[in-house]
Amino acid sequence: MGIKERKERHREDFKARILQAAKKLFITEGYEATSIRKIAAEIEFSPTTIYLYYKDKTDIAYALHQEGFGLMRERFSALAHVDDPFERLKAMGRGYIQFAIDHPDFYELMFIMKEPMQYLQAHHPEDEWEEGEQVFNALIQTVEGCKVHGYFSSMPTEEMAMLSWSVVHGLCSLHITSHFKHIAEKCSDIELIKQDTLLESVFGAYLQLLERLK
Amino acid sequence: MGIKERKERHREDFKARILQAAKKLFITEGYEATSIRKIAAEIEFSPTTIYLYYKDKTDIAYALHQEGFGLMRERFSALAHVDDPFERLKAMGRGYIQFAIDHPDFYELMFIMKEPMQYLQAHHPEDEWEEGEQVFNALIQTVEGCKVHGYFSSMPTEEMAMLSWSVVHGLCSLHITSHFKHIAEKCSDIELIKQDTLLESVFGAYLQLLERLK
DNA sequence: TGGATTAATTAACAGTGTTAAGTAAATTTG
């Protein structure tokens, strides 16, 4: 039954081709402008053909969401070799922020939009959210390591991890939605007006909090 | 010229009627399902009539965004009488979180969606973002008060305010997008699985950090 | 009362996601 395998492989190739076209449009024109019809035109097939390979648009959104997590894991894997857990925690936070600045569209799809997570819940309710949990587990382990080194004593690991995630996500999210843009102008501190440094310096303030309660 | 005034008032009434209809649809069916045509049907006018009173859909979105800030300010005004600034900071955080839980749709419009802020930037670039700045200033002043009482010494006020905002926004945002739902299941700590307590307990962890460095 | 202004309408454009029905090619079966 080698023929069935070949067909399956062809099918996977086709799915990848669709995703590649979707990714191209998504990066250059954003999610809203990435229509099924445009994806179809890109790969020179009829729009309905897409539906033979992806259930609906949120299915494609989830696939792109996964692509984004691939990119993020790539970055984070470089930090696995930072031995000191507190240094690694710092580096993860900075890496997370830099990822959001470098790939705002992917960040939006991964952490701001509801569609991909809703798709997961609606169509694969039993499945776990692998991509996210992998990254989150890395964070959990890093926090655990920090505790071994005397940080955050008497603070629950999970809460500490979620807090750290919330801090960086809050920063990135308010940056991308341009909420900070409208608020930072009124700031007296000139340093903070520069958007790029704003995120890092507020994250720096968080790190100072952590450092002081070793 | 009393007639011109009456017309102007009628115009404002009509704008309010449109907004009321939009608000009703928005609350019951969400933003995406709130179409210009449905709003028009609700007030029993033609869809194009809407455009005589609101520039486009993002204009309506911004008006609803402002409505949301009205609701939020209403809640926060009750906290103005909490004298101790650190207690007020706690109460503001809890109030912010509770607002997001009680009015997730408004919260999305106010802090997660890009459209309203983009409208502000595109059509009123000189204007300030009054609603947001009012709330943010209340936060600034509260942080300032905390510093007087010996908290966050040597931490810049603005950074501290932005950090606090980022923490609660990060929590609310990850809750609404149901990211926490998929991650909390794996948590060993049973307390955290309950979504409602999760936000408050992670915020509690943040407060503990603050308290310890008085 | 007649002309100008204003308010609201209908019709239409250009798009969206998605489904049902139809066609041509490839594959399996008798």
Place this chain on the structure above:
DNA sequence: CAAATTTACTTAACACTGTTAATTAATCCA
């Protein structure tokens, strides 16, 4: 090998969306 069946894909269509241009009905002013 020819007939039947499955597979891959397309066309046509539905029910929407935001938005604009052209048009009609009503009101105001001289």
